Amino acid sequence: MAEEYDLVILGAGTGGYVAAIRAAQYGLKVAIVEKDKLGGTCLHKGCIPSKALLRSAEVFATVKRADDFGVSTSGVSLDFSKVQKRKETIIKQLYQGVKQLMNKGKIDVFEGTGRILGPSIFSPTPGTVSVEMANGEENKMLIGQNVIIATGSSARTIAGLDVDGSQILTSEEALELESLPTSMIIVGGGVIGIEWASMLADFGVDVTVLEAGPQILPTEDIDITREATKLLKKKGVQIMTSAKIDVDSLEKSEEHVSITYEMNENKERIQADKLLLSVGRRANVKGIGLENTDIEVEDGSIVVNEFYQTKESHIYAIGDVIGGLQLAHVASHEGLIAVDHLARKKPTPIDYLSVPKCIYSHPEIASVGLTEEEAVEKGYKVKVGRFPFKGIGKALVFGETDGFVKLIANEENDDLLGIHMIGPHVTDMISEAAIAKVLDAAHWEVAQTIHPHPTLSEIIGEAALAVDGLAIHS
Template sequence: MATEYDLVILGGGTGGYVAAIRASQLGLKNSSCRKKKSSAEHVFIKAASRLKRCSEVQKFIKPSNAQLILVLRQEALPCNLPMCRKEKTEIVEKLAGGVKHLMKQGKIDVYEGIGRILGPSIFSPMPGTVSVEMANGEENEMLIPKQVIIATGSRPRVLPGLEADGTHILTSDDALELPELPQSMLIVGGGVIGIEWASMLNDFGVNVTVLEFADRILPTEDHDISKEMEKLLSKKGITFVTNAKVLPDSVEKQENLVTIQAEKDGDIQTFEAEKLLLSVGRVPNIEGIGLENTDIQTEKQGIVVNEHYQTKESHIYAIGDVIGGLQLAHVASHEGMIAVEHMAGKDPKPLDETLVSKCVYSHPETASVGLTEQTAKSRGFEVKIGKFPFMAIGKALVYGGV
């Protein structure tokens, strides 16, 4: 059976469901196609955030009076991994249920399955008809939209020769499902995800070593932020090795041990830990969605779009991680709203990525907006720098740690 829509969205993550709700508000009949488990995928980061919060509490009470710790533990304070994982699951289910309610309220049809874009067919002279392979095994659904949004997200990147196995070598997704904490962890990659995991695991008492290819951690942040973060986390016991080129072919696995070598300054060094976490970025999910049936162009970071997120097929849009750029939930949401408003005939203002706020959920956290000092100088701006110490801020003193 074929059903006609004004808009069909491939993907049920943050960008996808926000686009669907905005389309409903503008009077567009729309539907969302998503994998069966993706009803909770858009809140997956909340799971990591909850674990991170638990780790902060754990670290906060560690040096406290022993009697206080005992009292806090008797009050079931979430200071252990099993409890944190239980709360993580409850939060994910609660938020996913909220999104499901919003979709129902907006009269948005949700198809649980894998959507694939077809080429010109009896349904349409243009590419864009979507065939949905239903997750429950029922006959494929055929959707005939006037417009399409691709919002299929991304997945953790792996290094050739260093593929994740879920046991010894992990992705960030695997790490969220660890049944118990390892004694030690090697983290390959000192970007945002790597630093967030390093900080959290360290707070939980895990011995952490970070191997970073660049000459500093958080290489996309301002140099001062990178320098200060490395200093603070090093004081907490995290080991950082920068300018380290990991050699995937050198990896060796034993029952509770992973060994790998890295080249630094011309020397080969060997590192070992109970587990290894890959934190080397993310890749767009563009396979298996029918792009070959269209004229849509792709490049290394994902699908090529214009300022309104149109692909080369002007009736097909793409948003979120699948187009690369700033891979942030609030960015995907905003891109989704711009795309929907554009297809509805409005004139939305294009997103200025230099005005997007960013943060690193480490402990301590960092936050930034605008150009870094280095980028500003490279664009010809005259830069003035102002600094103010946390030691002079009352709230910082109340919270401690400065």
């Protein structure tokens, strides 16, 4: 017999489970369907495990230079099995937390594969969801007055480079490595590829990045990209841009994988223990019953309005499955807006230019708003302030002086257009910049904000002052 709900959610990742919690807070009867585990890709195969590994890599790199801090160490070594065990412990703790939140909200969780059936004898609108239950349980039929699709995305691959989980990997398989390779080829210099390049280099792996475009991190401000390139090369990462790989040249042996790439009309062959594909992600739109609805799909992603309604007004879609900024915190906020809208709470749509973006390489990178190039292309007259971490006392204390903060302001009214950071702990500091952007702050208002001393955050105030040539410590 079919079970009725106010809201049925397909996918229990960061977007789905947050939406479920908000709906439960509003007193709605909620069901959530997940084919893998609560928490989705972010918790189990993405954000959390990769950042756990990045933290271990950062600690290892720091300990190796402990003598710089007057701390004598000897025989420093890495136990990668313990690194992986720590990662799993963190995942399990957070997973248990999500399960407790589902119980607290009295949210029904169905472990299985959900599929929208469309109109039926149970429901005149396509809010009927069949669930092929896992673990041999009897299949379920759920009737939702509203449905949210939050099925996320999967790692893209390249035809001809078949992921075997041993020598050719995506980030998901790489997270499960039992031991570190001696060398790694990374195809793709976007966010995920650069995080892995930084991590592996800090672990002592010989890394080469092959990027088809003219620069790594193509969505970042060009000054940030140049600094990131310089600092990655400083730690030993080889970066080949405008490098087109020849898929047909791939060769594998029991110990190595090799491939030819062309750069500046010259062909080179490279060999490594493993090859990591990092060429983006694709929305999970197949197998969820979209063909039983009037929902539109463009460029592989579900089409929605500003409140995440699809063409079927009672069916919403959020997160990676709609394309755009494929970030966990974006999916969560989209989920909140979708629930607020279906609950008639009159939510405010997201201004995506005010969304902070983070890259957890070492050093870290964070940004919000327009790059300088984007601002100029949009017709703004800009003025720019920039301040280096080497001028910040706390950065010297930390022993992390690489990088800078860059502010881009509108010359006509002083409004902030973009803030870009590369350096220590900038992913923790970008929220100040995001608040300033949301509030349409002027750069001089940020400069007037008193930043405590000594802190890394002082660099934001100095960069804001630098817009008018008034930075104190430069």
